[in-house]
Amino acid sequence: MAKTGLTEREIIGTFKRRFASGPKLPLGFDDDVAAFPMSQGRLVVLKTDMLVGSTDVPRGMTLGQAARKAVVATVSDFAAKGVQPRGLLVSLGIPPPVRLSSVKEIASGLKRGASEYGCRILGGDTSETDELVIDCIGFGFAESGGILRRDGARLGDVVAVTGEFGKTSAGLRILSGKKKPWPRRFSKLVYSVLHPAARLETGLKLARTGFVNSSIDSSDGLAWSLHEIARLSEVSIFLEEIPVAQEAKVFARENALVPEELALFGGEEYELVLTIKKDRFESLKRKIPSLLRIGTVKSGLGDVIMDYRGKNRKVEPRGYEHFT
Amino acid sequence: MAKTGLTEREIIGTFKRRFASGPKLPLGFDDDVAAFPMSQGRLVVLKTDMLVGSTDVPRGMTLGQAARKAVVATVSDFAAKGVQPRGLLVSLGIPPPVRLSSVKEIASGLKRGASEYGCRILGGDTSETDELVIDCIGFGFAESGGILRRDGARLGDVVAVTGEFGKTSAGLRILSGKKKPWPRRFSKLVYSVLHPAARLETGLKLARTGFVNSSIDSSDGLAWSLHEIARLSEVSIFLEEIPVAQEAKVFARENALVPEELALFGGEEYELVLTIKKDRFESLKRKIPSLLRIGTVKSGLGDVIMDYRGKNRKVEPRGYEHFT
Numbered sequence: 001m002a003k004t005g006l007t008e009r010e011i012i013g014t015f016k017r018r019f020a021s022g023p024k025l026p027l028g029f030d031d032d033v034a035a036f037p038m039s040q041g042r043l044v045v046l047k048t049d050m051l052v053g054s055t056d057v058p059r060g061m062t063l064g065q066a067a068r069k070a071v072v073a074t075v076s077d078f079a080a081k082g083v084q085p086r087g088l089l090v091s092l093g094i095p096p097p098v099r100l101s102s103v104k105e106i107a108s109g110l111k112r113g114a115s116e117y118g119c120r121i122l123g124g125d126t127s128e129t130d131e132l133v134i135d136c137i138g139f140g141f142a143e144s145g146g147i148l149r150r151d152g153a154r155l156g157d158v159v160a161v162t163g164e165f166g167k168t169s170a171g172l173r174i175l176s177g178k179k180k181p182w183p184r185r186f187s188k189l190v191y192s193v194l195h196p197a198a199r200l201e202t203g204l205k206l207a208r209t210g211f212v213n214s215s216i217d218s219s220d221g222l223a224w225s226l227h228e229i230a231r232l233s234e235v236s237i238f239l240e241e242i243p244v245a246q247e248a249k250v251f252a253r254e255n256a257l258v259p260e261e262l263a264l265f266g267g268e269e270y271e272l273v274l275t276i277k278k279d280r281f282e283s284l285k286r287k288i289p290s291l292l293r294i295g296t297v298k299s300g301l302g303d304v305i306m307d308y309r310g311k312n313r314k315v316e317p318r319g320y321e322h323f324t
Numbered sequence: 325m326a327k328t329g330l331t332e333r334e335i336i337g338t339f340k341r342r343f344a345s346g347p348k349l350p351l352g353f354d355d356d357v358a359a360f361p362m363s364q365g366r367l368v369v370l371k372t373d374m375l376v377g378s379t380d381v382p383r384g385m386t387l388g389q390a391a392r393k394a395v396v397a398t399v400s401d402f403a404a405k406g407v408q409p410r411g412l413l414v415s416l417g418i419p420p421p422v423r424l425s426s427v428k429e430i431a432s433g434l435k436r437g438a439s440e441y442g443c444r445i446l447g448g449d450t451s452e453t454d455e456l457v458i459d460c461i462g463f464g465f466a467e468s469g470g471i472l473r474r475d476g477a478r479l480g481d482v483v484a485v486t487g488e489f490g491k492t493s494a495g496l497r498i499l500s501g502k503k504k505p506w507p508r509r510f511s512k513l514v515y516s517v518l519h520p521a522a523r524l525e526t527g528l529k530l531a532r533t534g535f536v537n538s539s540i541d542s543s544d545g546l547a548w549s550l551h552e553i554a555r556l557s558e559v560s561i562f563l564e565e566i567p568v569a570q571e572a573k574v575f576a577r578e579n580a581l582v583p584e585e586l587a588l589f590g591g592e593e594y595e596l597v598l599t600i601k602k603d604r605f606e607s608l609k610r611k612i613p614s615l616l617r618i619g620t621v622k623s624g625l626g627d628v629i630m631d632y633r634g635k636n637r638k639v640e641p642r643g644y645e646h647f648t
Contacts, residue, residue: 005421018431034447050415091374097329107342123358
C-alpha cells in the first residue's frame with residue numbers, strides 16, 4: 001500500500017472525510033461541481049479542474065490546444081449539471097524561461113475555449129512551475145433544484161449517453177505510438193483527443209426538460225461514470241449495449257484490441273452519461289437525436305452489469321485515473 | 325529579452341490585453357480579485373492563488389503549513405477588498421507516490437486555514453504533478469460598490485498600512501541560510517514566514533466605515549503594492565515613513581542589510597496597504613490601533629516617492645516577483 005502510493009480516489013476520499021462536516025450543501029463533495037447557496041433559492045456553482053503537462057497533454061498537442069482543453073474539461077462538468085458557466089479564472093503554472101509566443105498561444109487557446117461556450121475569462125494567477133499546469137476554474141448560477149445530480153437515478157430509468165465512445169482512447173494510443181504519420185482513416189480519432197468538445201448545449205437542453213434524473217460527464221471513462229451514478233444513487237445499472245464509435249471499432253480490429261474495452265475504460269471523452277425517466281426517453285430522443293440508450297437502472301448495490309454471451313458480468317469500476 | 329524569458333508581470337499583461345474585451349466588469353483585471361454581477365446589485369467575488377512547492381514553500385515549512393499558507397494567500401486578497409470569503413475550492417497537484425500521511429497533513433492545513441477565516445472547503449481536484457501545487461480558489465459575495473478597489477486613491481488621502489514590514493523578508497533569509505538553529509531572538513521572523521496571517525477582520529471592519537478609498541494586500545511587497553495603487557489610481561504616493569518591524573531592524577543591523585529595503589522590497593507579507601480619506605484617518609486609527617500612517621497621496625503619474633536625506637527619491641517598482 002504505502003509503497004505504491006494513494007490513488008486519486010483515495011486522496012479525494014481522505015479530503016472528503018476531513019471536509020464533510022458542517023451544514024449540508026446542495027451537492028455532495030462527490031459531484032461534478034460544488035454548489036453554495038447565494039440568496040432566494042439561487043446557487044453559485046463552481047468547478048476547478050487542473051490540467052497537467054505530463055499527464056494531460058499528449059504528444060502532438062500544441063500549447064494552444066492544451067489551454068483550450070483545460071477550458072473544455074471545466075465546461076464539461078457544467079454541461080453535465082445543466083448549468084451555463086458564466087466566467088472562468090485561470091491559474092497558470094509555466095516553466096521558465098517563458099516565451100512571449102508560448103503565453104500568446106496559451107491565451108488564444110483559453111480565449112477560443114471560453115468563447116465557444118459563451119463564457120469569459122475574468123482573471124487568474126501566474127506562477128513558475130517545473131511543468132505546465134493550467135488550473136481552470138469556472139462559475140455559474142443555478143436555481144436550487146435546477147442542477148442535474150449524480151445521485152438522482154431511479155429504478156426503471158433509461159441509461160443514456162450523448163454520443164459514442166472509444167475515439168479518445170484509440171486516439172491517445174495513436175498519439176503515443178511510434179507510427180507517424182498515422183493513417184488518414186484515423187484522423188477523427190486523433191482529432192477527438194486534440195480538439196475535444198463539451199456537450200454544453202445538450203446538457204442545458206436536457207436540464208430544461210425536467211426528465212433527467214441523474215447526470216455525470218464521462219471524463220474519467222464510461223465505466224467509471226456509470227459506477228459513480230450507481231454508487232451515489234444506490235442502484236445498479238444494467239448495460240444493454242456499449243456504444244462504440246465506428247472508427248474505434250476499426251482501430252481495435254487492426255490492433256487486436258477489444259472495442260468495448262476502448263469504450264468502457266477510456267477517458268478524456270467529454271460525453272454526458274444520464275439516466276432519464278423511462279416514459280420520457282423516446283420523446284427526448286426525438287428532440288436530441290444524439291441520445292443513445294445503453295441500459296436500464298435496476299435495484300442493487302452500486303454494480304454495473306453487462307450481458308456477456310448470455311451471462312451477467314460485472315463491469316469493473318476502472319477508469320481513466322492517475323496515480324496508478 | 326527572449327533569452328531571459330518574460331516576467332510574471334509581462335505574462336499577466338499579455339493575458340490582460342487578450343482578455344480585456346467585452347462589457348466592462350465591476351473590477352479591473354489588475355485588481356486583487358475578480359467580480360461578476362449576480363443579480364440586484366450583488367456581485368460574486370472570486371480569487372485564485374497558486375502556491376508552488378519550489379518557489380512558495382521555503383525550507384523548514386511543513387506540508388501542513390504550506391497548505392494553510394495557500395489559504396492565507398487567497399483570503400488576504402479578500403481581506404484587502406473588504407469581502408468575507410464564503411467557501412474555497414482547492415486544486416492539488418502532488419508528486420507520486422502519494423503517502424496517506426502527506427494527504428492528511430495537507431487536508432489539516434487547509435481545514436485549519438479555512439476555519440480561521442470562517443470559510444469552508446467545498447470541493448477541488450487532484451492531479452499528479454512533478455512538484456507540489458496547491459491552487460486555492462475563494463469566492464464570496466458583495467454589494468456593488470462595496471468592494472475596496474486598487475484604483476480609488478484620491479488626492480490628499482492618508483496612505484496607511486495595517487502593520488509593520490520586513491519580518492518575512494528577514495525570516496526567509498534565515499530559513500534559506502545555513503545557520504541552524506537560528507537565535508531565539510529571531511523566532512518571530514521565522515514564525516511570520518511559517519505562520520502568516522491574513523488581515524481579514526481588519527479589512528472587513530475598514531470596508532464598513534466607508535472611509536477607505538483604495539486598498540491592496542502586500543503579498544508582492546510594500547513597494548510594489550504602493551506602485552499598484554499609484555499606477556491604477558493615476559496619482560503619486562509620498563512616503564513619510566517606512567514601517568520597519570523592530571525584529572527586522574535588529575536582523576538587518578546584524579547582517580549589514582538596509583532595514584528599509586527589507587520592508588519595501590520583501591514579499592509574502594499579508595498586511596493591507598490603504599489610502600484613507602484624510603479627515604477620517606485619526607478617528608479610524610482610534611478604532612483600529614494597528615493602522616500606521618506612512619504617507620500621503622499627491623498628484624502625479626504613478627510614482628512612489630520618499631524623502632532621502634532631504635531629497636525626493638523615487639522608490640523602484642520592485643517587489644517579490646517570480647520569473648526574474
